[in-house]
Amino acid sequence: MEDHIQNLYEVLSKVEGYVYPNEIELNWSILIVLYPYITGLVAGAFILASLERIFKIRILKPTYGIALLTAFSFMLVATMPLVSHLGKPLRAYEIMITPHSSSAMAIFGFVYLWYLMVVLFLEIWFDYRRDMVIWANESTGIKRFLYKALSLWTTDISPKAVALDDKIGYIVTVIGVPSAFLLHGYVGFIFGSIKANPWWSTVLMPVIFLFSAMVSGIALVMLVYIVLSKIRKQLLDMDCLDTIAKYLFYILLIDFALEGLDQIHRIYVAEESFEALHKLVFGKLFYSLFIFQGLIGTIIPILTLGTLQFYKPKPQIRKVIYMILPLLVLMGIFFMRWNVVIGGQLFSKSFYGYTSFKTSMIGLEGYLMAAVWLIIPFLILAFLLWLLPPWKKIETNHD
Amino acid sequence: MNDETTKLSRRDFFKTGTVLAGGVALATASLIPYDGLLFASEAPGAKGKWYGIGIDINKCIGCGKCANACKIENNVPRDPFYFRSWVEQYTIKNDGAILVESPNGGIDGFKQAAPTADIYKSFFVPKMCNHCAKSPCTQVCPVGATFETEEGIVLVDEEYCIGCRYCVQACPYGCRYIHPEKGTVDKCTLCFHRLKKGLQPACFEICPTEARIFGDLNDPHSKINYFLKNHTCMVVKPHLNTGSKLFYNALSPEVR
């Protein structure tokens, strides 16, 4: 509290031009950058998994289970940055009790629960049920109990039951794809619907969020797959990686085109806010927008992946490229969220000045807290991979 | 035969055309056009009071007493980042440069921003919640912790606000802040506690030049209606269609 006020005085001394006095404080900080970032990873990872399941791209098989579990573990923490940034975190339940129908944010709880429970949970459950029944018999102690509980103390693994599971799982995935679109398009709408803020208020925002989500999710699964194979000392399936890279390339291109369109439109119509935003982009956002998001996060990956479509170097070299590129893309998308969330608050709604962003290391809204919410999903993922290893499953063909 | 069909089709065309045009006219008539003074004449369906605010920029001397009184009356934190009401000083120089400032919300007074010879024009603009009739802030509240009363006052439910700050982002006028101790959002209530006792809000009570006027827009004889009829009034950021009920006399286009 004292620190917070101290911070604000420091920010006040750095204000350029004029901002409304209440705008000196940046209301949505690093945690709200994380929120669309994490939900984006979820949506993207899920869409990659559904490519295998619905669109029958069999070559992606090695990443199917990993993608689902990654999506699930990130989904479990997706609300946490939101809740921990609330002024009154203990009142968070109200959003489920009395959701306001005209608020874009109110539906979040329901969209979230739908996606977590109906889509992700059910798909994983139906996918793993037979294996859990089998594993329950093979293991002992707590693990045995977990499998028993997760399979709801049922043991029916007759071919008929398994076939039914597969069918329901397929239906869930079919529902899941529009749900993933809804989840992340909706997150974009939260920003895109704020007419007071010209940096956010664009109809393209949900679409841009959706495609950047797919980009980041695919990159994450790619990375997790490579790291996991290294840990398990397994050979990488280069065909699978090449295919993922191909999809990453296409979606990255669409994402880049959409964002480019947004900016070109902004520049061409040059509305009231144009001068203020122009100065913002070339000033406070220069490095995060042009260098991190644009050059390192988008242009370099597009050029590299584009080259790989025509010219395939040795697997050894491709492997290194596939290690580095997802990192660049993940960083680029993080800065894309940063530029939207933080950038949208740096300029005054009076268009006469700029405030600056400062947050402390510690505290509920500090960098450490943000790091915690980025690390916890990986711990959950490690646990899930231990409990439900996709590589120990009985091979099924989702047909 | 050919002629016949063309005639027919032409008549048909005119017929459909008229019907279409009529339909469009009807449809547009049912859409209420934007009118800055829409709510000055009639509140949508309300029978009782419907409060509006008038500020005469010509009369404001920038003493900042309103901002100070607001802070005292409503226990607003004294730090210069939290204001329900503040005053801005606009200075437009001869070279076209626009200087805006509001040191500590104007509570400590203002210094002239440029030498008199360089000034094209200069004026003060008191700012406060516009108590919009189509307020973007109440629209986005996820839990229903901020709302408009029947009298057209936008209030906050401190006991129910979760502090998500979405409304702070949605307000185009920068009139909301998060109370640093309470963790909930805070804004101008038009001194609701005074209104209910039949008193004026503190900033209106205190204004030494009577630059601030408020009253019932439904009452044709109220001070606010008198003010609106006799001045050329404008709201800030009319293009956002917020249904603002804070009307400024002599508002310059530089004010945002």
Add this chain to the structure above:
Amino acid sequence: MPQHIKRLIGVFAVFILFFLVLQQVLKPDSFGELGHFRAKAIYENSLRPMHYTVADSCTKCHKDIRIDKDLGFHIKLKCEVCHGPALAHSLYAGNFKDKELPDSLTLYKPGERKDCAICHELNAARIKIQFDTLNTTMVHQIDVLTHHPFDPKTKVPFKCIECHNPHQP
């Protein structure tokens, strides 16, 4: 229907039911009566403490100052503009006429140059003379730095109120 599907549906049904019950239990009592908010919040908002009073309550006791003021330029000024919030002061003084006023309730008596400058300092933004159909307002503007800054003999800085009666300047 296989057993595991039945159990799964059962688990989901229990969760949904539990949620619906919770929704009813946790919903605040006056919520939704007048709209999507707690109707009681309107009442709670009207209960906040006041600090400023109304002009009449000052002049009930301070009649002499009122006469002073009514004859001068400051006729329109309310006492609290310069003296600060006076509700506690007026309530105490009104209710306990014979008792001494506690120090904490004594009002601020502005007398420094800066106190007057807040309205009267020369500033291009400050209105000059406005001849308006409704109202004529005029505020004297003084260059605070050059307007008799100090006593020419003793070099002690002057206060505005040494020459101008603030109630009748």
